[in-house]
Amino acid sequence: MSTLEIDRVRKTYGNLEVLKEVSISIGTGDFLVLLGPSGCGKSTLLNMIAGLENISGGEVRIAGKIVNELSPKDRDIAMVFQSYALYPTMTVRQNIEFGMKIRGVPPAQRDKAVRAAADLLQIIHLLDRKPSQLSGGQRQRVAMGRAIVREPKLFLFDEPLSNLDAKLRVDMRTEIKRLHARLGTTIVYVTHDQIEAMTLATRVAVMKGGVVQQLDDPQTVYDRPANVYVAKFVGSPSMNIIPGKIEVEGGSATAVIDMANRQAVRIPGIHLSSQAASKYAGRKVLIGIRPEMFSVGNGQAQGAISIEVDVVEPTGADTLAVFQLGGVEVTARLPPKQVNARASATLAVDRSKVVLFDPDSEELIN
Amino acid sequence: MANALAQHKPIDEALPRKTRIRFGRLLIYGPLCAMAALYLMPLWVMVVTSLKPLDEIYSGSFIGLPQTITLDAWRAAWSEACIGTECTGLKPYFANSLLMVIPAVVLSTGIGAINGYILTKWRFPGANLVFGLLLFGCFLPYQAILIPMARTLGLLGLAGSIPGLVFVHVAYGICFTTLFFRNFFVSLPDELTKAAMVDGAGFFRIFWSVILPTSIPIIVVSCIWQFTQIWNDFLFGVSFTSGGNSPMTVALNNIVNVTTGRKQYNVDMAAAMIAAIPTLLVYIVAGRYFVRGLTAGAVKG
Numbered sequence: 267m268s269t270l271e272i273d274r275v276r277k278t279y280g281n282l283e284v285l286k287e288v289s290i291s292i293g294t295g296d297f298l299v300l301l302g303p304s305g306c307g308k309s310t311l312l313n314m315i316a317g318l319e320n321i322s323g324g325e326v327r328i329a330g331k332i333v334n335e336l337s338p339k340d341r342d343i344a345m346v347f348q349s350y351a352l353y354p355t356m357t358v359r360q361n362i363e364f365g366m367k368i369r370g371v372p373p374a375q376r377d378k379a380v381r382a383a384a385d386l387l388q389i390i391h392l393l394d395r396k397p398s399q400l401s402g403g404q405r406q407r408v409a410m411g412r413a414i415v416r417e418p419k420l421f422l423f424d425e426p427l428s429n430l431d432a433k434l435r436v437d438m439r440t441e442i443k444r445l446h447a448r449l450g451t452t453i454v455y456v457t458h459d460q461i462e463a464m465t466l467a468t469r470v471a472v473m474k475g476g477v478v479q480q481l482d483d484p485q486t487v488y489d490r491p492a493n494v495y496v497a498k499f500v501g502s503p504s505m506n507i508i509p510g511k512i513e514v515e516g517g518s519a520t521a522v523i524d525m526a527n528r529q530a531v532r533i534p535g536i537h538l539s540s541q542a543a544s545k546y547a548g549r550k551v552l553i554g555i556r557p558e559m560f561s562v563g564n565g566q567a568q569g570a571i572s573i574e575v576d577v578v579e580p581t582g583a584d585t586l587a588v589f590q591l592g593g594v595e596v597t598a599r600l601p602p603k604q605v606n607a608r609a610s611a612t613l614a615v616d617r618s619k620v621v622l623f624d625p626d627s628e629e630l631i632n
Numbered sequence: 633m634a635n636a637l638a639q640h641k642p643i644d645e646a647l648p649r650k651t652r653i654r655f656g657r658l659l660i661y662g663p664l665c666a667m668a669a670l671y672l673m674p675l676w677v678m679v680v681t682s683l684k685p686l687d688e689i690y691s692g693s694f695i696g697l698p699q700t701i702t703l704d705a706w707r708a709a710w711s712e713a714c715i716g717t718e719c720t721g722l723k724p725y726f727a728n729s730l731l732m733v734i735p736a737v738v739l740s741t742g743i744g745a746i747n748g749y750i751l752t753k754w755r756f757p758g759a760n761l762v763f764g765l766l767l768f769g770c771f772l773p774y775q776a777i778l779i780p781m782a783r784t785l786g787l788l789g790l791a792g793s794i795p796g797l798v799f800v801h802v803a804y805g806i807c808f809t810t811l812f813f814r815n816f817f818v819s820l821p822d823e824l825t826k827a828a829m830v831d832g833a834g835f836f837r838i839f840w841s842v843i844l845p846t847s848i849p850i851i852v853v854s855c856i857w858q859f860t861q862i863w864n865d866f867l868f869g870v871s872f873t874s875g876g877n878s879p880m881t882v883a884l885n886n887i888v889n890v891t892t893g894r895k896q897y898n899v900d901m902a903a904a905m906i907a908a909i910p911t912l913l914v915y916i917v918a919g920r921y922f923v924r925g926l927t928a929g930a931v932k933g
Contacts, residue, residue, distance in 0.1 A: 339830065351827035
C-alpha cells in the first residue's frame with residue numbers, strides 16, 4: 267500500500283502564500299502529474315512531499331503515515347531531479363549505490379540491486395563511467411536507476427525530461443511509462459508540458475497560483491476542463507473560447523455566436539442540465555470548442571458555420587485553419603488540403619463535446 | 633581571363649600577408665621578451681650574487697656571471713649567519729615558518745570550505761549579512777587589527793608564540809577562503825545536495841562525499857593563496873612573535889639589516905632566495921590548478 271494524501275497543505279514564505287490549502291489524494295500505483303506554468307507552486311509541493319521544504323500547514327501522508335516532521339531519508343521516497351543531480355566525482359555504479367551504502371546495505375546485496383536496476387534501464391555497459399562521459403539520456407537513466415534501487419513507496423520526478431532534446435524526450439517519456447507499468451509504484455511527476463501530463467498520468471492536477479484548478483484523469487481534464495484556465499492550458503493548439511449566449515427552447519439549448527456583419531451562428535443541441543439551462547437561458551456564456559471539434563461540412567446542414575479562412579498552417583498530418591468567429595481568433599484542426607487561405611469555407615461542429623463556461627467566474631457550466 | 637585573375641589574386645597577396653603577420657608577431661614578442669627580462673633581472677642578480685664570493689662582488693659588477701662559483705654564501709645563510717646575537721643561520725626560523733604555515737593553511741582552508749558550504753547549501757536567515765561581514769574582513773588593513781589582536785593574544789595566553797601566529801593567520805585568512813569556497817559552491821547545483829539528502833546523507837556526509845571531491849581546484853587555489861600570504865607575511869610575524877619564535881621573514885630582515893663590518897651581499901641574497909623558494913615551489917607544482925581554479929565557477933558545466 268503506497269497511497270499519498272495531501273491534506274490542506276499550505277506553504278508561506280513570510281507574507282507570501284505560495285500554496286493555498288492544496289488537497290490531493292491518490293491511490294496505490296497511481297501516476298499523479300502536477301501540471302502548471304513556472305511559479306505555480308508545483309515544484310514546491312513536490313519538495314514538500316520529499317521533505318526538502320518545510321510544510322507551513324496541513325498534512326502530508328504517505329501510506330497513511332503523517333510525514334510532516336520526517337526527514338527525506340525516512341519518508342521512503344526516491345526522487346529524480348531536473349538536472350539529474352548525479353554526483354560528478356563518482357562513477358555510475360557509485361552514484362547508484364551511494365544511498366544503499368549510507369543505509370548500510372551489505373556489498374553483495376548492493377551489487378545485486380545495481381545490476382538489476384542497470385539491467386532494467388540498459389545501462390550495464392556504463393557502470394564504470396563518470397557522469398561527464400554520458401549523454402543527457404544516459405544521465406537520465408542513471409538518475410532513475412538511483413531512484414529504483416531504493417525500492418521506495420513513492421517516486422518523485424521533478425521535470426525530468428525538460429533538459430532533453432525533443433526526440434529523446436519522447437523516447438524517455440515512453441520509457442518512464444513502461445517503467446511505471448512494470449514497477450507499479452506510485453509516482454508524483456512535476457511538469458509544465460501538458461503533453462507529458464496527458465500521456466503519462468492516471469491523475470492530473472492542474473495548478474495555478476498555488477491552487478489546484480482541477481484534479482481528474484487526463485481525458486476528463488481534456489474533455490471537461492473545470493475552468494477557462496485549464497481549458498486553455500491543456501491541449502495544443504489550445505481550446506477556442508468564444509463569447510456567445512444561450513437560448514433554450516423546449517428543453518433544448520442552442521449556443522448563439524454573434525457575427526459582426528453577418529447572420530449569427532447557431533449551434534443547436536448543446537448538452538446542458540435542466541438546472542443550468544434554466545439558470546443560463548438567454549444569458550451570456552463562454553463557448554469552448556477544441557480545434558479538432560471542427561470538421562468540413564456542407565452548407566445545408568443544421569448548425570453549419572460559414573467562415574472566411576484567414577491563415578492556413580499545414581502540420582503534415584492535418585491543417586490548422588485560423589479564422590474569426592464571434593470577434594475572436596479561432597483555430598480549427600482539419601484534414602489537409604480541405605480549405606484555402608483567404609477563401610470562404612463551411613465548417614460543422616461536434617456539438618456533443620462543446621463546453622460552456624460562466625463569463626464571470628470562468629467556471630465550467632455543467 | 634577573369635577566372636585566371638581571380639585565381640592569381642590570392643597568391644599575389646599571400647606573400648606580403650605572411651610577412652606582415654611575421655612583423656606583427658615580432659611587435660608582440662619583442663616587447664613581451666623585453667618586459668620578461670626586466671622582471672627577471674632582480675632574480676638574476678640575486679642568483680648570481682648569491683653564488684659569488686664576497687671579494688668578487690666588491691671588485692666587479694652585480695650583474696655579470698660569477699668567475700668562481702661557491703655555495704659558501706648559501707651555507708652561511710642556512711646555518712651560520714648571525715641573527716641578533718645568535719649565529720644559527722635561517723634554519724630554525726625556516727622550521728618556525730613551516731610550523732606556522734602548515735596548520736594555518738590547513739585550518740583556514742578547512743574552515744573556509746565549511747563556511748562556503750553552509751553559506752550556499754544550508755542557507756539560514758541572515759546568511760547574506762554574514763557573508764557580507766566576512767567580505768568586509770578582506771578589506772581590513774593589517775595595521776588596524778594589530779593592537780586589538782595583541783590584546784586578544786595576551787588574554788588567550790598565546791602572545792609571542794607560534795600557535796598565536798597560527799591563530800592570527802587563520803582568523804585573517806577565513807575571509808578569503810570563505811569567499812573562494814562560497815563562490816565555487818554557488819555554481820554547484822542545489823539539487824546535488826537535495827539528491828544526497830534523499831539518499832539519506834547528512835550534513836557532514838554530503839560535505840565529505842559529494843561536495844569536497846568536486847572542489848579540488850578551489851582547495852588548491854585556497855592553499856596556494858593562503859600559503860603565499862602567510863609565508864610572506866612580515867607584519868604579523870614581527871608584531872606578535874619575538875626572538876626564537878620569529879618566522880622566516882623576520883629572521884631574513886634581521887640578517888640583512890643587522891651586520892657588522894662589510895655588508896655580506898652574497899649571504900643576504902642567498903637568504904632571500906631560501907625565503908622565496910617554498911612559494912616558488914608551490915606555484916610550480918600547483919600553478920596550473922591555480923589558474924584552472926580561479927576561472928572555475930565562471931563557466932557553468
